[in-house]
Amino acid sequence: MAITSANQLELLQTAEAVAREKMIDPGVVIEAMEESLAKAAKSRYGADLDIRVSIDRKTGRATFRRVRTVVEEVENPHAEMTLDEARAINPEAQIGDEISDEVPPVELGRIAAQSAKQVILQKVREAERERQYEEFKDRVGTIINGVVKREEYGNVIVDVGRGEAVLRRNDKIGRESYRTGDRIRAYVKDVRREARGPQIFLSRTAPEFMAELFKMEVPEIYDGIIEIKAVARDPGSRAKIAVVSYDSGIDPVGACVGMRGSRVQAVVNELQGEKIDIIPWNEDQATFLVNALQPAEVTKVVIDEEAGKIEVVVPDDQLSLAIGRRGQNVRLASQLTGLDIDILTEEAESQRRQAEFAERTQLFMDTLDLDEFFAQLLVAEGFTSLEEVAYVDMDELLVIDGVDEETATELQTRAREYLEEQNRKAIEHARELGAEDSLVEFEGLTPQMIEELARNGIKSLEDFATCADWELAGGWTTVDGQRIKDEGLLEKFDVSLEEAQSLVMNARLALGWVTQEDVDAQLAPAEEEAVEGDEDAEAAVAAAAPAASEAEALFATPAGKSDES
Numbered sequence: 001m002a003i004t005s006a007n008q009l010e011l012l013q014t015a016e017a018v019a020r021e022k023m024i025d026p027g028v029v030i031e032a033m034e035e036s037l038a039k040a041a042k043s044r045y046g047a048d049l050d051i052r053v054s055i056d057r058k059t060g061r062a063t064f065r066r067v068r069t070v071v072e073e074v075e076n077p078h079a080e081m082t083l084d085e086a087r088a089i090n091p092e093a094q095i096g097d098e099i100s101d102e103v104p105p106v107e108l109g110r111i112a113a114q115s116a117k118q119v120i121l122q123k124v125r126e127a128e129r130e131r132q133y134e135e136f137k138d139r140v141g142t143i144i145n146g147v148v149k150r151e152e153y154g155n156v157i158v159d160v161g162r163g164e165a166v167l168r169r170n171d172k173i174g175r176e177s178y179r180t181g182d183r184i185r186a187y188v189k190d191v192r193r194e195a196r197g198p199q200i201f202l203s204r205t206a207p208e209f210m211a212e213l214f215k216m217e218v219p220e221i222y223d224g225i226i227e228i229k230a231v232a233r234d235p236g237s238r239a240k241i242a243v244v245s246y247d248s249g250i251d252p253v254g255a256c257v258g259m260r261g262s263r264v265q266a267v268v269n270e271l272q273g274e275k276i277d278i279i280p281w282n283e284d285q286a287t288f289l290v291n292a293l294q295p296a297e298v299t300k301v302v303i304d305e306e307a308g309k310i311e312v313v314v315p316d317d318q319l320s321l322a323i324g325r326r327g328q329n330v331r332l333a334s335q336l337t338g339l340d341i342d343i344l345t346e347e348a349e350s351q352r353r354q355a356e357f358a359e360r361t362q363l364f365m366d367t368l369d370l371d372e373f374f375a376q377l378l379v380a381e382g383f384t385s386l387e388e389v390a391y392v393d394m395d396e397l398l399v400i401d402g403v404d405e406e407t408a409t410e411l412q413t414r415a416r417e418y419l420e421e422q423n424r425k426a427i428e429h430a431r432e433l434g435a436e437d438s439l440v441e442f443e444g445l446t447p448q449m450i451e452e453l454a455r456n457g458i459k460s461l462e463d464f465a466t467c468a469d470w471e472l473a474g475g476w477t478t479v480d481g482q483r484i485k486d487e488g489l490l491e492k493f494d495v496s497l498e499e500a501q502s503l504v505m506n507a508r509l510a511l512g513w514v515t516q517e518d519v520d521a522q523l524a525p526a527e528e529e530a531v532e533g534d535e536d537a538e539a540a541v542a543a544a545a546p547a548a549s550e551a552e553a554l555f556a557t558p559a560g561k562s563d564e565s
Contacts, residue, residue, distance in 0.1 A: 032124060037064070147159045158186070173274070211228045228242070229281040243256055300349075368414045390415035452489060472488050
């Protein structure tokens, strides 16, 4: 088949027809035709030649040109030419220029035509995939409607207009099933480029799907008057959604429920009857948690901000309601607040408090040689440790009934003597374990801390300086949405993340691994951090001590570790 005037216009007509069918630019189809014709020409004239084809966008005429590069010395005559040869064609030619001359059109045999067809189909397919990706990439995070085409191994293939999307098995609500032709509404979770083309992943279990449904049903959310602060779902069973109103005249819960529950019911119907608790959001964590645990009543809330945990005390008859069936209520409340929640009954908390009271009483009886009544007086006044008794201002001891100045002095003397003896034993044991003077004499570590470090193989100041802050103070790692506790070597001594950071930086300063400027830059507030100082300090550590080069760069928290402690 030759490209003659009889079929030149057919090229343009074919390009336009394919472009219309695939909804892509006709220029892309013509470029594919040019490439396929060039490939066919190379098979006719030789693979070493650089043959290029251009198709006139108005007439459809295909022009075949051989392109050669101007060089000083020709090595490949099929692709190169001398300067003299080039100037015979173009007097202004220079070394490095490309010179082209027209060659006769080729005739496409059956094999060549088939090859050209494959090239065109491949280019069209790539253009179609790119068009589909560009169209759907900006729709991530929105709700889309589609029609079920088929089901494959539990995954539902959905026709979404100009492409196909996948609703995977774990993104379906409960045991819901679909038949071909069913209409479906889902959340566009992700759009990715893959070798087989762009993949559009849908979800009906994502918390964002519920949030988007409420945005469609509640105009106040769409307008920004009401904001959805958090969503927690047990898909197909129960969900909790926290909302806040920025207009004091609008009740966020009432607006989401709607007249006679019409708005929330529309969402419930879409989610296969999933029960939804609408909760008013509050800046105060304790108040927000009390709301989140509804319908259970809460007696008391104790927050441990350092550990990111929260303790809730409920009446004995409310325990099962607070926990919910299979722990559902407390699990959703935990997801909603982002805190680990421990639920205790009033009786259990009372027993624990009594156990702590007895434990501290026994501590003072054993270490200070006190009778039970006097030890209980100390605990009742809020003393929890020997250090508090030994170093507290004497006036705080004198306020206790029956304690005069002489008794207070004797109490503090006994406490200090006991602590000094414990410190001496801790240092001796640490030295037996191999602790070096550089670590023992380092300011900021107590004897018990030194003993614990030596027990864990940290026996010199150099060893200590290579530690990361979270290794000492502990932290939290999030794995698959679950918070996992990382125990720190010094965590039981109540060493905070900031204190651990300061200790290690001072150790590096003492060893000369970093400068005072590096320390100041690292320990400055986050908004005033000096990045150059951090990089210089990291370089200093790596240069000064090979061991330190294996440790984290100064105090960067390793990937996957939380900066909470």
